[in-house]
Amino acid sequence: MRIIVPIKQVPETNAVKMDEATGTMIRDGVEAIVNPLDLYAIEIAIRLREAHGGEVLAVSMGPPKAVKAVKEAVAMGCDGGVLVSDKAFAGADTWATSYVLAEAIKTLGDYQLIICGERATDGDTGQVGPGIAAWLDLPVASYVSKVEDVSEDICRCQRLVEEGYEILDVTMPAVLTVVKEVADPRLPTLGGKQKARKLEVPTLGQADMTVKQEYLGLKGSPTRVVKIFRPKVARQCQMFTATDETSIDQAADAMVGFLKERELI
Amino acid sequence: MEYKGVWILAEQFKGRVQRISHELLTRGADLAAKRGVELTAVIFGNEINDDDLQGLIDRGADTVIATEAPELEHFLVEPYAACMIKLIAEHRPEIVIAGATSTGRTLMPYVAIKTNAGLTADCTVLDIEEDTGNLLQTRPAIGGNILATIKTPNHRPQMATVRPRSTQPAPTQQGRTGKITRLTAPSELLESRIRRVDFVPDESEHGLQDADTVVACGRGIKKGENLSLINDLAESLDAAVGASRDVVDRGWLSYPHQVGLSGKTVSPKLYVAIGVSGTIQHLAGMQTSENVIAVNSDPDAQIFRVADFGIVGNLFEVVPAMIEKIKATREGEKH
Numbered sequence: 124m125r126i127i128v129p130i131k132q133v134p135e136t137n138a139v140k141m142d143e144a145t146g147t148m149i150r151d152g153v154e155a156i157v158n159p160l161d162l163y164a165i166e167i168a169i170r171l172r173e174a175h176g177g178e179v180l181a182v183s184m185g186p187p188k189a190v191k192a193v194k195e196a197v198a199m200g201c202d203g204g205v206l207v208s209d210k211a212f213a214g215a216d217t218w219a220t221s222y223v224l225a226e227a228i229k230t231l232g233d234y235q236l237i238i239c240g241e242r243a244t245d246g247d248t249g250q251v252g253p254g255i256a257a258w259l260d261l262p263v264a265s266y267v268s269k270v271e272d273v274s275e276d277i278c279r280c281q282r283l284v285e286e287g288y289e290i291l292d293v294t295m296p297a298v299l300t301v302v303k304e305v306a307d308p309r310l311p312t313l314g315g316k317q318k319a320r321k322l323e324v325p326t327l328g329q330a331d332m333t334v335k336q337e338y339l340g341l342k343g344s345p346t347r348v349v350k351i352f353r354p355k356v357a358r359q360c361q362m363f364t365a366t367d368e369t370s371i372d373q374a375a376d377a378m379v380g381f382l383k384e385r386e387l388i
Numbered sequence: 389m390e391y392k393g394v395w396i397l398a399e400q401f402k403g404r405v406q407r408i409s410h411e412l413l414t415r416g417a418d419l420a421a422k423r424g425v426e427l428t429a430v431i432f433g434n435e436i437n438d439d440d441l442q443g444l445i446d447r448g449a450d451t452v453i454a455t456e457a458p459e460l461e462h463f464l465v466e467p468y469a470a471c472m473i474k475l476i477a478e479h480r481p482e483i484v485i486a487g488a489t490s491t492g493r494t495l496m497p498y499v500a501i502k503t504n505a506g507l508t509a510d511c512t513v514l515d516i517e518e519d520t521g522n523l524l525q526t527r528p529a530i531g532g533n534i535l536a537t538i539k540t541p542n543h544r545p546q547m548a549t550v551r552p553r554s555t556q557p558a559p560t561q562q563g564r565t566g567k568i569t570r571l572t573a574p575s576e577l578l579e580s581r582i583r584r585v586d587f588v589p590d591e592s593e594h595g596l597q598d599a600d601t602v603v604a605c606g607r608g609i610k611k612g613e614n615l616s617l618i619n620d621l622a623e624s625l626d627a628a629v630g631a632s633r634d635v636v637d638r639g640w641l642s643y644p645h646q647v648g649l650s651g652k653t654v655s656p657k658l659y660v661a662i663g664v665s666g667t668i669q670h671l672a673g674m675q676t677s678e679n680v681i682a683v684n685s686d687p688d689a690q691i692f693r694v695a696d697f698g699i700v701g702n703l704f705e706v707v708p709a710m711i712e713k714i715k716a717t718r719e720g721e722k723h
Contacts, residue, residue: 134530160650216506217497217507217509218500218501218506218507221497221501222501241650242650244650245529245530246529246530247509247510247528247529247530247649247650248509248510249493249497249509250493250496250497250500250507250509251497252497253465253493253494253497253498254497254498254500254501256465256498257469257497257498257499257500257501257502258501261581262465262466262580262581262582263465263494263498264465264582265465265490265493265494266490266494268643279585281588282490283490283643283644284463284490284491285401285489285490285597286401286587286589286590287587287588287589287590288587288588288590289462289584289586289587290584290585290586290587290588291582291583291584291585292582292583292585293581293582294581294582297581297582302643303636303637303643304642304643344506345500345504345505345506345507345540345542345543346506346507346508346538346539346540347538347539347540347541348536348537348538349524349537349538349539350536350537351534351535351536351537352534352535352537353533353534353535358680358693358694358695358696359696360682360692360693360695360696360697360698361696361697361698362687362692362698362699362700363698363699363700364687364699364700364701365699365700365701365702365705365706365709366701370701371701371705371706371709372709374699374701374706374709375699375706375709375710375712375713376713377697378681378697378699378710378713379713379714379717381681381696381697382658382714382717383717385658385679385696387601387657387658387679388625388714388717388718
C-alpha cells in the first residue's frame with residue numbers, strides 16, 4: 124500500500140517570538156523539529172508498510188529549511204518525501220494550508236491512506252488533517268488510536284471519542300488523524316540517517332501544481348490574526364513549606380482547613 | 389440573501405442532548421444579543437429526546453433545527469457534513485460555533501473547507517467587534533504561551549470551536565418558547581464511506597471532565613509505581629485522576645487522563661496538583677478550576693501561580709500526611 128504522511132516542522136522550544144505586525148511567528152533562530160505528534164503518524168505508516176508492503180512518503184509544507192523535517196522522516200523509515208514550498212504559500216491559515224497540501228498530494232499518484240498527526244504543537248488547531256480530507260473529498264477518521272487491520276480497500280481502526288472507542292471500517296483511500304496511543308515512534312536508524320543525508324528531496328512550488336492564486340498564503344486565508352498577547356494568570360496562593368514532621372503536619376492541617384473553609388470536604 | 393444569525397452545533401449521545409450544547413448556548417446567547425439576531429441550535433441524530441430539544445429552547449435558543457435519520461445516530465463525517473452544508477446554504481448563518489469535541493473538531497474543518505468559511509479552533513473567548521460586527525475569536529497558541537485574537541473579515545459563515553468546560557452551561561429559564569423544527573435527512577446526503585461497526589465504552593477514563601474533584605500528578609511522582617499514592621489521595625477525596633503530558637508520554641497513565649492543551653480541559657470545584665510543575669500547556673487545561681491546591685518540591689514551580697493553596701515539600705512525605713488528615717476529617721464527620 125502507498126501511504127502519504129503530511130508532517131510539519133515546528134519550533135523546538137516554547138520560547139518562540141511573534142511578529143506583532145503580521146501576527147505570524149518568527150521562526151528564525153529557534154531550533155526546528157518534526158512536530159512530535161506527527162511522529163506517531165510516521166510510525167504507524169511505517170508499520171503498515173512493514174506488514175503490507177508498499178511505500179511511505181512524507182510531505183511537508185514550509186520554508187526551504189523544512190526539508191530537514193522530510194529527511195528526519197526518511198531517517199525514521201519513510202521511503203521518500205517532498206517539500207511543498209513557495210513564497211506564495213507563506214502566512215497560510217489552516218484553510219489555505221490544507222488546500223495546498225491537498226493539491227500537492229494530488230501530484231503524487233495513487234495512495235490508500237493519508238495519515239496525519241492529531242495536530243501540530245505550534246498552531247494547535249488539528250484542522251489541517253480533516254481539511255485535506257475535505258479538499259480531496261475523502262472520508263476522514265480522526266483521533267485514531269489503533270489501526271486494527273487493513274484489507275483490500277477497508278481500514279479497520281479504533282477512534283478515541285469522549286465516551287470510549289468507536290470501531291470504524293473506513294473505505295480507502297481515506298485520511299486518518301492519529302493520537303499517541305496508535306504506536307510508539309521509533310528512533311531514526313543509522314542506515315536511515317545515511318539514506319536521508321544522500322536523498323534529494325524534490326520541492327513542489329506553485330508552478331508544479333494546479334493551484335488557484337486567490338487560495339494561496341495569507342491572502343487566500345479566510346482568517347486573520349488581529350492581536351497577540353500574553354495570557355494573564357493571577358491567584359493569591361497561601362504557601363506552606365513542609366520540610367520536617369512538624370511542618371508537614373502543620374501544612375496538612377492547614378490544607379484541611381482550606382478545604383473546610385471552601386466547603387470542599 | 390445576507391448572512392444572519394448565530395448557530396450553535398448541539399450534540400447528542402444516544403438521543404440525549406449533551407452538556408457541551410448548553411455551554412455553547414451560553415456563548416451563543418451573548419453573541420446573538422450583541423448582534424441583535426436569533427440564536428439557533430442545530431443538532432443531528434436519530435430519535436432525539438423531545439424534552440432535551442425543548443431544553444435547548446429553555447436554555448436560550450430561539451430556534452432548534454433537528455435533522456434526523458438512523459444514519460445520523462452516531463457521528464459520521466460525511467453525512468453530518470452533507471446535512472450541515474445543506475442547512476448552511478439554506479439559512480446562511482453569520483456565525484457557527486461548535487464544541488472542540490471529537491465531533492466538532494472533525495466536522496467543523498470539513499464543513500469550513502466545503503463552505504469557504506473561516507474557522508478558528510479551541511477558542512477560549514468569543515466576542516463581537518463593535519465597529520464591524522465581526523466575530524473576535526481568542527485562542528491559546530504555541531503551547532498556550534500566547535493568546536491570539538483572530539477574525540474572519542470577508543468570509544461567511546464565521547466558524548469557531550470552543551473548548552468543552554471552558555464556560556458554564558446556560559441555565560434553564562422559565563416560560564421560554566421557541567420553534568423546534570424536526571427534519572428527516574434526505575437519503576442522498578446519508579452516504580458514508582465510513583461504517584461504525586462497534587463501540588467500546590471506556591469506563592476508566594469516565595469522569596475526568598465531569599468530576600467535582602481532580603487529583604493530577606506530574607513528573608514529580610518519579611515512576612509509575614508511585615501512582616498508588618496518587619490513587620489513594622484521589623480515593624480519599626472521591627476524585628478522578630488526571631495527569632500532565634510528561635506522565636502520559638512516559639506511559640504511566642493513558643492519554644485519556646491527560647490534562648492540558650493537548651489533552652482535556654477540566655474545570656472542577658477542586659484541582660489538586662501533585663508534583664506538577666505547571667507548564668503553560670498544562671495550565672491551559674486546568675486554570676479555570678474553582679480551587680487549586682498544589683504540592684511541589686520547587687517553590688518557584690509555575691503551578692503555584694495558579695494555586696490557591698500550596699505546599700512546598702517532598703510529595704512522598706506530604707501526600708501521606710494529607711491523606712491521613714483528610715480521612716480523619718471525613719471519619720470525624722460520620723460520627
